[in-house]
Amino acid sequence: MSRRLRNVTDLLAELVSIPSVNPHGDPGTKLVGEEQMALYLAEFLGELGAEVELKEIRPGRPNVSGIFRTKKAPKRRFAFAPHTDTVSVLGMTISPFDPVIKNGRLYGRGATDTKGPMAAALWALAKWARSRDRIDSETEWTFAGLMGEEAGQEGSKAWGATNFKADLVLVLEPTSMKVVHAHKGATWLTISTKGRACHASIPDEGDNAILAMRRVLEVLEKKVTPYLRRQKHRALGHVTFNIGTIRGGSKINIVPDACEIECDIRTVPGFEGEEVVRLLRREVSKAVPGVKITPAKSAPALEADRSNRWLKLAASTLNGLTVAPWFCDAAFVARPGRPAVAVGPGSIAQAHTKDEFIRIADLERGSEGFLKFIQATQ
Template sequence: MEPVVRLLADLVAIPSMNPMGRGHAGKHYQEQALADFIGSFLRQHGIDAQMQEVAPGRPNVVGIIDVKAPQTLLLEAHLDTAQVEGMTIEPFDPQIRDGRLYGRGSCDTKGSLAAFLQGTADVMTGVPTSNVVLLFVSDEEYRFTGAQHAVRCGLKADFGIVGEPTRLGIVRAHKGVTRWRIVTKGVAAHSAYPDRGKNAIYAMSKVLAQLEDYGNRLLRGERHPVLGTPTLSVGVIEGGQAVNVVPDRCWVEIDRRTLPGETARKAIEGVNTVLQDIPDWEAEAPYLAVAGMEISEDAPVVRRLESSITDVLGRATLESASYATDAGFYNSAGIPTVVFGPGDIAQAHTEEEFIELHQIHQAVDIIRRFLTT
């Protein structure tokens, strides 16, 4: 087995599921074991590795290659994966069939992780032409706390790549996302005397009618040339204690996809404005706000990656995406960062997640060139 395939199989065999805020406990719902494995891989290849504790059992790994070059490149990928409920294959016993490796996280995004690690390790046998920061973060799938922690710890680089399955295309623009709750408050009463209470679910129904209308207006509104329009979706609702009680509380969770430059504050203000004539609701502070990003086609990171990809594949594609990534935080922190990696987002989080191994080999080759151009 080729070293990068062995490495990918090892990474997939170490569970690192994101608990998604649902009270799952135990080491399979932490990134610690995977971080330790990567830490020793880096040290074996002569790369200084440190842990940044984001939360107990949930570290970031930072590998530093300092060759005193004027330029520093960032290679980043997340350690956590989706959960495994409903999977029809063995999630943590990677199988290779028909040129594919099957297992949870193989595509999203341990394929990128393996390619970045192997590509960098290969380059370490000579001398890289740039300094390199390897950053592997916790908790991308739920709250993006690892990436935000790394930025708070003073992450510095001239430009970078975030590894996600893009089928080796360069994503140079993607939307952001802001998520928050709206709560309606009523007064509880016996359901036989509804006039003595105030029904928080009825109050929410008025809020929802406005939100649906607003979401439709966003879809007909101003379009970004490659990303289209911003969107709004209500994904969760909860309210009431029992059928014989007038509910005193109801809440919904809003997912608002933003365009580059559109702040979370502006997105929330837009919703507050459409609800201003409706009584009895309150907006909570956003629990997630990832900025959208857009990098020019002529930016050095795009040009350099484009030429590395063209050397290997014959051509490079520039794309955009509707999903948000850690790249939003790095771009906001002044590090121009694109999204690039092996694998297809269509296989991410699926019941039989896999990655095409030829893309892994190509990605290693591309990263080697990117680091030594």
């Protein structure tokens, strides 16, 4: 398989041509799941001499890993960890799985997020694995393709819960090759109010759930949001709070008996999801008795130690350090003694877009940068 490929662009074109759309929500295609991508990666890594394992996380949705073992006990361990799924192809203005190269760009779903970074790392590993440096290397490298990042992050949760060792894990995301050493976390939750329905001509006989939600919104605006803005991180800034949706009522002539909002809170190290939920239950429930707060999803914030020698090496070899307001698999992979960062070629501005692309020059520089880092860890 890999012998057909002339360069990293060819490799990315093959990856894009393999549908691996996350099935959550409306994927916009029947070609969902990461299995075919995992099988491709397993074959590619096996050809390079890696010890390959497929581990099913959900039916037809495995993680895949390839470990490049050393002759003796390794002195150092590192890993590349991209996610293998993409977001929905609904609404795309280009053919999502037929990669097109035009004006120095490669177009297709996943070109930037995150098959471009994946291709860059695989191509660098392939060059190293076929070189003399690999023969007596005392550095163990792992490539872990993780399913399900775009919804639920089940792949990284499963892999992160294992006892694998690493001096540094490079979680692959489009960061313009800047090493993201800290990013915000996220807590998603719903807040719902209940009322009593009746005919709109006699509203005093009912209990309007939308009006109850108005009181909730006042508390969120006047008390909760100002408090969260005071919870700050030196690099990431303050906690943010956004109300993304509101639903209530069923018909204009019925007093609504239910109303619900969905909230997105971006947290920082030291003030995570549990603190947010406690704050809301204290302030909102006090103002509006009977309100229900239901956490839906929580992803932790990330903060790697900037003094770590391998993180410093990555920053100097690649494109320096940065932070991000978004969250990714790195927070689920990181453990004490197993730091993780996010890095890769491409721009986050192109992720999830209707005409997703990556600049080929960025892809090539990314692969060259990863190869330099691999060589520097020997």
